[in-house]
Amino acid sequence: MSGPVLEVEALTKRFGPVTAVDALSFTVARGTTAALLGANGAGKTTTLAMILGLLLPSAGTVRIFGRDLAAHRYALLPRMNFSSPYTDLPHRLTVRENLTVYAKLYGLDGVRRRIERMAETLDLGTFLKRPTGKLSAGQRTRVALAKALLNDPELLLLDEPSASLDPDTADWVRGVIERYRAETGATILLASHNMAEVERLCDDVFVMSGGRIVESGTPEAMIERRGLSTLEEVFLEIVRGTAGLGEAAQ
Numbered sequence: 001m002s003g004p005v006l007e008v009e010a011l012t013k014r015f016g017p018v019t020a021v022d023a024l025s026f027t028v029a030r031g032t033t034a035a036l037l038g039a040n041g042a043g044k045t046t047t048l049a050m051i052l053g054l055l056l057p058s059a060g061t062v063r064i065f066g067r068d069l070a071a072h073r074y075a076l077l078p079r080m081n082f083s084s085p086y087t088d089l090p091h092r093l094t095v096r097e098n099l100t101v102y103a104k105l106y107g108l109d110g111v112r113r114r115i116e117r118m119a120e121t122l123d124l125g126t127f128l129k130r131p132t133g134k135l136s137a138g139q140r141t142r143v144a145l146a147k148a149l150l151n152d153p154e155l156l157l158l159d160e161p162s163a164s165l166d167p168d169t170a171d172w173v174r175g176v177i178e179r180y181r182a183e184t185g186a187t188i189l190l191a192s193h194n195m196a197e198v199e200r201l202c203d204d205v206f207v208m209s210g211g212r213i214v215e216s217g218t219p220e221a222m223i224e225r226r227g228l229s230t231l232e233e234v235f236l237e238i239v240r241g242t243a244g245l246g247e248a249a250q
């Protein structure tokens with residue numbers, strides 16, 4: 001298939017009077033990593049949830065691998081996965097049990113081998129046998145990423161992939177994501193508040209405010225266009241310049 005892996009067109013989500021995502025359009029090219037940035041409440045998580053088919057859009061379309069998500073959900077979902085710090089895996093199950101349940105839900109073969117590979121990739125060996133509810137927040141983030149990589153997704157959605165990670169572990173997890181993309185050619189869309197992470201991992205950035213994209217481009221182009229030196233400065237300038245638009249239109 002040529003063309004973008006992900007095409008979002010005029011995507012809109014209203015929750016009663018709140019327009020969380022407002023006629024949003026963007027594309028993500030095959031094998032690239034893109035970021036959704038924005039202040040709290042800008043609409044990033046709601047956008048990811050619609051791309052995953054977890055929330056139904058009020059209007060607009062999502063096309064993945066050239067096919068409409070609404071019409072081909074069951075063909076598309078096995079080729080995707082996601083990780084979010086808000087995914088709450090069953091607390092009483094051990095990490096191995098949780099990963100086994102997900103691998104079976106995904107209908108994967110070689111479950112044991114896959115889990116061993118994930119344990120190695122994400123250094124889960126010391127806590128595979130522990131109940132998931134007894135892990136620290138940062139350890140749970142790594143388990144959530146292992147769950148997300150279990151089915152070798154071609155499209156990976158990551159909501160705050162380094163949430164709760166200490167700086168050293170965050171750096172290491174970014175390396176895991178980079179290697180996964182390099183080895184598989186996967187396409188990645190992530191939402192993040194960590195600008196250093198976005199500068200390191202992402203080819204394209206979409207800055208959201210009030211459910212819309214207010215600025216986009218490569219991190220380098222955005223920094224240069226504004227005569228600044230980091231993406232963090234760009235982000236602060238945009239968000240402060242659109243003060244009042246950070247939250248979705250009420």
Ligand SMILES: Nc1ncnc2c1ncn2[C@@H]1O[C@H](COP(=O)(O)OP(=O)(O)OP(=O)(O)O)[C@@H](O)[C@H]1O
Pocket residue numbers: 015018019020038039040041042043044045046047247248
């Ligand atoms: N289920 C819901 N019902 C009503 N309003 C909602 C619901 N989910 C999200 N919203 C509202 O939609 C807007 C966008 O929320 P969303 O979680 O997508 O933002 P976000 O950019 O991911 O924020 P954060 O950076 O804080 O995670 C917010 O105003 C939020 O209060």
